Amino acid sequence: SQQGEEDPQALSIQEGENATMNCSYKTSINNLQWYRQNSGRGLVHLILIRSNEREKHSGRLRVTLDTSKKSSSLLITASRAADTASYFCATVRRLAGGRETSGSRLTFGEGTQLTVNP
Amino acid sequence: GAVVSQHPSRVICKSGTSVKIECRSLDFQATTMFWYRQFPKQSLMLMATSNEGSKATYEQGVEKDKFLINHASLTLSTLTVTSAHPEDSSFYICSARTGYNNQPQHFGDGTRLSIL
Numbered sequence: 001s002q003q004g005e006e007d008p009q010a011l012s013i014q015e016g017e018n019a020t021m022n023c024s025y026k027t028s029i030n031n032l033q034w035y036r037q038n039s040g041r042g043l044v045h046l047i048l049i050r051s052n053e054r055e056k057h058s059g060r061l062r063v064t065l066d067t068s069k070k071s072s073s074l075l076i077t078a079s080r081a082a083d084t085a086s087y088f089c090a091t092v093r094r095l096a097g098g099r100e101t102s103g104s105r106l107t108f109g110e111g112t113q114l115t116v117n118p
Numbered sequence: 119g120a121v122v123s124q125h126p127s128r129v130i131c132k133s134g135t136s137v138k139i140e141c142r143s144l145d146f147q148a149t150t151m152f153w154y155r156q157f158p159k160q161s162l163m164l165m166a167t168s169n170e171g172s173k174a175t176y177e178q179g180v181e182k183d184k185f186l187i188n189h190a191s192l193t194l195s196t197l198t199v200t201s202a203h204p205e206d207s208s209f210y211i212c213s214a215r216t217g218y219n220n221q222p223q224h225f226g227d228g229t230r231l232s233i234l
Contacts, residue, residue: 033222033223035225040209040228040230041227041228042122042124042211042213042225042226042227042228043162043211043213043223043225044225045222045223045224045225048222088161088162105152105164105167106152106164106223107164108161108162109161110160110161111160111161113159
């Protein structure tokens with residue numbers, strides 16, 4: 001089962017508007033990542049934020065992380081029709097003692113389907 | 119950027135056929151590769167994790183004899199769906215990562231498997 005929950009499940013906006021997607025998780029994490037998936041394709045990595053970071057920017061993307069609330073948000077500013085896709089958050093768990101292992105895996109949220117109308 | 123090539127992109131075959139899917143990291147060495155399954159309009163479900171040169175670690179409920187994984191080199195992992203049946207029809211996606219947890223995973227474009 002997926003540990004992450006995302007809301008909204010679907011979001012439809014007009015081109016030029018901002019889109020905000022939220023993600024919640026349940027365990028302590030090492031980092032949180034956001035991915036994008038176009039229909040019928042693989043995932044594209046957008047941004048990684050570590051557990052000791054609170055905000056990160058990449059182009060039109062802004063990600064926040066609140067570890068006290070176990071939540072993250074992805075903001076896409078000035079959206080374009082080409083931003084239409086599914087967006088997933090994914091977490092890497094922090095193991096006991098803060099250990100990292102090369103085998104630790106991503107746990108994905110359920111995703112948000114974003115539609116940007118031209 | 120890092121590129122992962124997955125093929126075939128689509129397979130249609132008869133029930134009982136075994137199907138092999140390849141996942142290659144083209145410009146980096148993938149110490150760890152992951153295989154996911156995705157149903158329509160759903161999230162990715164991790165099937166197994168493989169580290170080069172060792173046996174894959176399967177998630178609970180995933181039959182290792184049904185889904186054979188080989189990670190023989192740092193650039194290639196294969197998933198073989200043995201004696202596939204219609205219920206195995208799905209979208210299978212591989213990903214690869216080098217190093218440790220603060221590195222992103224790089225995904226292939228997926229394989230749409232349809233069993234008739």
